[in-house]
Amino acid sequence: MRVLPMAEGRCGAAVALGVAPNARAGLGPRRRGRGTCGGAGRISHPPCPILVSGRRGASSSSHACAASKPWRENDARLVLENGSVFPGYSFGHTSSEVYLAEVVFNTSLTGYQEILTDPSYHGQMVCFTQPHIGNVGINEGDMECEKGCHLRGVVCRHLSETVSNYRSVETLDEYLKRQEVVGIAGVDTRQLTRQLRDTGSLVGVVCTDASKTDAELAEMASSWSILGKDLLKEVTCKEPYQWRDETEEEWEFQAIVGGGSDTVATSKAGDLKVVAYDFGIKSNILKRLSSRGCDVTVVPADYPWEEVMKMEPDGVFFSNGPGDPSAAPYAVDNAKNIIGKLPCFGICMGHQILGQAFGGTTFKLKFGHHGGNHPIKNTLTDAIEISAQNHNFAVDPATLPDSVQVTHVNLNDGTVAGMVSKELNVLTIQYHPEASPGPHDADVAFDQFVQMMKEGKGVLEPKIDLTGYGV
Numbered sequence: 001m002r003v004l005p006m007a008e009g010r011c012g013a014a015v016a017l018g019v020a021p022n023a024r025a026g027l028g029p030r031r032r033g034r035g036t037c038g039g040a041g042r043i044s045h046p047p048c049p050i051l052v053s054g055r056r057g058a059s060s061s062s063h064a065c066a067a068s069k070p071w072r073e074n075d076a077r078l079v080l081e082n083g084s085v086f087p088g089y090s091f092g093h094t095s096s097e098v099y100l101a102e103v104v105f106n107t108s109l110t111g112y113q114e115i116l117t118d119p120s121y122h123g124q125m126v127c128f129t130q131p132h133i134g135n136v137g138i139n140e141g142d143m144e145c146e147k148g149c150h151l152r153g154v155v156c157r158h159l160s161e162t163v164s165n166y167r168s169v170e171t172l173d174e175y176l177k178r179q180e181v182v183g184i185a186g187v188d189t190r191q192l193t194r195q196l197r198d199t200g201s202l203v204g205v206v207c208t209d210a211s212k213t214d215a216e217l218a219e220m221a222s223s224w225s226i227l228g229k230d231l232l233k234e235v236t237c238k239e240p241y242q243w244r245d246e247t248e249e250e251w252e253f254q255a256i257v258g259g260g261s262d263t264v265a266t267s268k269a270g271d272l273k274v275v276a277y278d279f280g281i282k283s284n285i286l287k288r289l290s291s292r293g294c295d296v297t298v299v300p301a302d303y304p305w306e307e308v309m310k311m312e313p314d315g316v317f318f319s320n321g322p323g324d325p326s327a328a329p330y331a332v333d334n335a336k337n338i339i340g341k342l343p344c345f346g347i348c349m350g351h352q353i354l355g356q357a358f359g360g361t362t363f364k365l366k367f368g369h370h371g372g373n374h375p376i377k378n379t380l381t382d383a384i385e386i387s388a389q390n391h392n393f394a395v396d397p398a399t400l401p402d403s404v405q406v407t408h409v410n411l412n413d414g415t416v417a418g419m420v421s422k423e424l425n426v427l428t429i430q431y432h433p434e435a436s437p438g439p440h441d442a443d444v445a446f447d448q449f450v451q452m453m454k455e456g457k458g459v460l461e462p463k464i465d466l467t468g469y470g471v
């Protein structure tokens with residue numbers, strides 16, 4: 001089994017989030033053992049009914065027969081900033097530390113590994129609405145980031161007792177232990193999700209320390225906010241590097257709307273040089289670019305635009321990334337200086353950064369979009385894509401100049417999901433054409449970027465059609 005390195009920058013994240021740094025550095029006291037409640041392998045039974053508040057307040061005598069109980073005892077709580085308490089039992093990393101992050105819910109039915117390792121989730125913990133998590137284990141091929149798990153906590157209803165997948169090399173429990181990420185299972189995730197939909201995203205803490213009161217934990221949660229925090233610096237690469245891997249043949253996208261493998265093959269002839277700003281870039285975005293013959297150089301989030309221009313790329317890509325897009329003015333400044341000079345493409349955080357470079361502003365959504373089935377409408381062609389999404393912020397269309405066209409909207413709430421500036425040769429989308437996890441409908445967006453770069457090189461006649469999504 002390959003041992004993945006500890007995520008870089010996570011000690012820094014712990015400090016930034018007000019959590020004891022030794023918790024992330026693995027120096028804090030650990031409670032590796034599973035006590036007497038059935039052992040590490042028996043972790044998916046319903047929570048103990050005698051514990052009502054999630055506090056481990058039951059007397060030792062009431063637990064005298066714990067060794068014979070075939071269920072896990074509640075030993076952890078998720079406490080939200082509004083005082084709500086969700087009891088559950090811990091898995092993955094266990095320690096007496098308190099783990100603090102914004103709590104969001106994700107409705108994807110599959111792909112928990114890609115969600116765990118997507119750097120855009122840095123500073124957040126995910127409540128999975130899919131009630132059965134862990135059943136396919138963890139494999140070596142589906143990492144979205146080699147640095148490891150970016151979630152600060154995994155919240156689920158049912159942690160699968162068994163793993164059944166030919167690619168699995170370890171269990172979710174083992175992986176989270178190794179990554180020192182806490183999990184809490186047995187949580188009423190429906191109630192939690194309904195609450196987050198009513199109140200909007202909330203900050204929460206996961207804690208296994210029974211000596212801390214619910215009120216203390218709620219206060220800790222309310223002491224932090226993701227607003228105004230620059231999290232890009234915690235996940236970006238330190239130095240520029242070349243990316244080479246393509247999407248493996250076995251996983252090459254088949255059903256591409258309006259495109260297909262012909263499009264990918266044709267694009268390969270291009271020999272295009274792309275500089276990709278790493279705001280927390282997902283591996284599969286890089287693979288989709290490489291699969292189209294792009295020679296990709298990845299650069300840090302604050303890499304000066306002048307240095308990018310010296311590399312003489314055919315196009316610049318602005319990646320996905322965590323946190324508040326208004327907290328990275330240096331990235332907006334670089335983008336402002338690049339747009340108009342080279343074809344640009346942005347995904348999610350990249351879309352939000354480019355939106356600000358156009359002169360627009362961003363705002364925080366109530367509970368964001370996190371899932372694999374969000375309908376997107378191309379406003380120019382009426383074509384619909386079902387898309388993978390993961391964001392909490394959006395670009396305010398009222399703040400965009402007239403030269404920028406809103407080309408895509410999210411049909412669930414009408415928010416901006418894509419923009420084009422023909423004048424500046426910029427294409428952006430607020431969702432995930434690389435999927436991972438999710439549907440492949442939007443993969444054609446990469447072809448649009450390739451088209452723009454080829455036009456810029458004079459390889460293709462200018463088509464100025466950035467909207468041809470499947471129609």
Ligand SMILES: NC(=O)CC[C@H](N)C(=O)O
Nearest residue numbers: 321323348349391392393
């Ligand atoms: N996937 C992303 O790039 C997320 C963008 C941004 N962090 C948001 O939450 O809106």
